[in-house]
Amino acid sequence: MKAPSVVRAVLDFDVAEYVSTTRAVGRHHLDPELRNRMAELYLDLRDALHEPDAVFDRQELRVLRFAELALQSEWKLADPSGGADCAGLLNTVSGPRGKRYQPYANVRLLNQVLGTRRGSSDASIEYRCRQTLRFLVRSWLEYEQRSSNGTETTWGWQRPLTPDAMSERLDRLARLRQDTADWPSLPRPHPVPPARWHHYVGDAGRSDTLEYLVNLPQTQHHDENAFLRVIHLTEVTTSGILARTLGAKTWLEAGRLREAAMCLERAAALASLQLDVMRVLRRTMSVENFLGFRKETGDASAVQMTSSQALHVHLLGVHPLKVEALERVPENAFLLFHLNDRFRPLRSLLHELPRDCDDSAQVLAAARELDETLYAWRRLHLGLAHRYLPKDSMGSGGTSGAPYLAGFYQDRLFHAGELTPHPVPVIAPALEGRPVWARAIFSPMN
Numbered sequence: 001m002k003a004p005s006v007v008r009a010v011l012d013f014d015v016a017e018y019v020s021t022t023r024a025v026g027r028h029h030l031d032p033e034l035r036n037r038m039a040e041l042y043l044d045l046r047d048a049l050h051e052p053d054a055v056f057d058r059q060e061l062r063v064l065r066f067a068e069l070a071l072q073s074e075w076k077l078a079d080p081s082g083g084a085d086c087a088g089l090l091n092t093v094s095g096p097r098g099k100r101y102q103p104y105a106n107v108r109l110l111n112q113v114l115g116t117r118r119g120s121s122d123a124s125i126e127y128r129c130r131q132t133l134r135f136l137v138r139s140w141l142e143y144e145q146r147s148s149n150g151t152e153t154t155w156g157w158q159r160p161l162t163p164d165a166m167s168e169r170l171d172r173l174a175r176l177r178q179d180t181a182d183w184p185s186l187p188r189p190h191p192v193p194p195a196r197w198h199h200y201v202g203d204a205g206r207s208d209t210l211e212y213l214v215n216l217p218q219t220q221h222h223d224e225n226a227f228l229r230v231i232h233l234t235e236v237t238t239s240g241i242l243a244r245t246l247g248a249k250t251w252l253e254a255g256r257l258r259e260a261a262m263c264l265e266r267a268a269a270l271a272s273l274q275l276d277v278m279r280v281l282r283r284t285m286s287v288e289n290f291l292g293f294r295k296e297t298g299d300a301s302a303v304q305m306t307s308s309q310a311l312h313v314h315l316l317g318v319h320p321l322k323v324e325a326l327e328r329v330p331e332n333a334f335l336l337f338h339l340n341d342r343f344r345p346l347r348s349l350l351h352e353l354p355r356d357c358d359d360s361a362q363v364l365a366a367a368r369e370l371d372e373t374l375y376a377w378r379r380l381h382l383g384l385a386h387r388y389l390p391k392d393s394m395g396s397g398g399t400s401g402a403p404y405l406a407g408f409y410q411d412r413l414f415h416a417g418e419l420t421p422h423p424v425p426v427i428a429p430a431l432e433g434r435p436v437w438a439r440a441i442f443s444p445m446n
């Protein structure tokens with residue numbers, strides 16, 4: 001297609017129909033014709049945007065770049081190999097599509113809302129994270145309330161919760177709502193999904209993006225909706241924690257200890273919310289409900305979650321037992337480039353703090369709090385792997401599952417109150433002989 005007709009086709013695309021169809025049947029059962037049309041539109045748009053002599057006005061370009069993110073998700077999900085065979089796909093015209101977690105959770109759209117793609121400051125990312133968390137908690141609570149009083153009619157009606165589980169979920173969500181009540185807010189979304197992309201773009205479109213485009217479960221199972229909401233809340237808290245951890249590292253390198261302590265305190269507060277969010281799932285989702293939708297999520301696994309992997313690399317360095325898992329995921333392989341002598345995770349910087357000084361003590365106290373909370377999350381998460389997965393089964397991300405998680409969940413900044421030494425150093429794998437996607441330093445898919 002020529003660029004002007006591509007632009008027309010993208011701008012005329014009926015977003016409302018896409019959202020309501022997806023919600024009505026579950027994304028896994030989306031009409032293949034619609035998904036393929038979106039996948040083709042993505043490829044045409046990608047080419048049109050890269051044409052050297054293409055001219056777009058500023059607003060049009062913003063809309064097209066936004067639409068590209070949503071269309072790309074469907075292109076990735078249309079991948080017949082399920083993202084499993086990236087090297088093989090290099091031979092096709094469309095190139096490697098990456099793993100399924102990113103499109104499943106619509107992470108690129110979420111990052112657009114958070115502003116993490118624009119080199120924003122840690123303070124601004126945290127501000128947007130708090131806005132988004134408040135919005136998502138309210139949206140989830142209202143969904144559960146509608147489900148509980150029988151007014152939710154459009155989605156997530158299969159395998160409902162038992163009355164006890166529902167009551168506990170509502171209580172826990174109401175507490176989260178209370179905890180976030182004073183945080184900055186976003187406006188209410190439109191009552192129905194807007195039909196054109198331009199409504200979703202920019203600051204004004206953030207609520208509609210979160211309400212309609214980010215949360216698209218694969219099935220109609222009630223608890224998949226909850227599962228996906230926990231994934232989004234975890235993505236958002238992790239982005240905030242990561243931004244503040246990077247901020248703390250920069251202040252420590254500059255010798256500004258009080259500012260570093262403040263960053264770590266704020267990171268710890270977000271980590272605490274993240275733990276409470278995971279508890280909602282652990283306390284209220286039955287094993288049967290989880291297994292009811294697991295198959296449809298395919299090999300989407302949060303082991304592919306770039307923000308979480310990056311956070312742990314910046315806190316602790318690359319753990320030897322994670323090298324293979326990082327290497328296998330094209331979105332995350334670039335993190336292996338932190339395996340060099342010059343990279344200093346927070347762990348190293350804490351070891352270099354001046355001794356017997358109040359400001360150092362404040363940094364260490366905040367780091368301890370963050371470490372403790374993240375460790376509690378990892379313990380809880382390992383418990384999920386034991387409880388919900390059939391014994392001896394592999395993880396959906398292709399690792400050994402619970403044994404993989406057990407291998408490093410105890411790697412922490414502190415042990416019995418004392419800073420821990422570095423884990424066994426590892427040498428970067430020889431990337432030379434590996435497929436091109438595994439060598440992508442800047443991970444173009446992020």
Ligand code: HEM
Pocket residue numbers: 227230231234235281290301302303304305308309312322325381384385386388389394395396397398399400401402404405
């Ligand atoms: C019943 C629910 C869950 C189970 C049974 C489960 C299980 C697993 C397993 C087995 C892995 C290892 C990787 C693989 O898939 O092969 C993993 C990794 C991971 N999961 Fe979950 N998970 C659950 C829910 C969640 C949720 C809601 C989140 C939130 C985002 C999450 C975040 C992660 C992260 C970040 C990793 C990567 C760990 C690392 O490599 O450091 N998980 N999970």
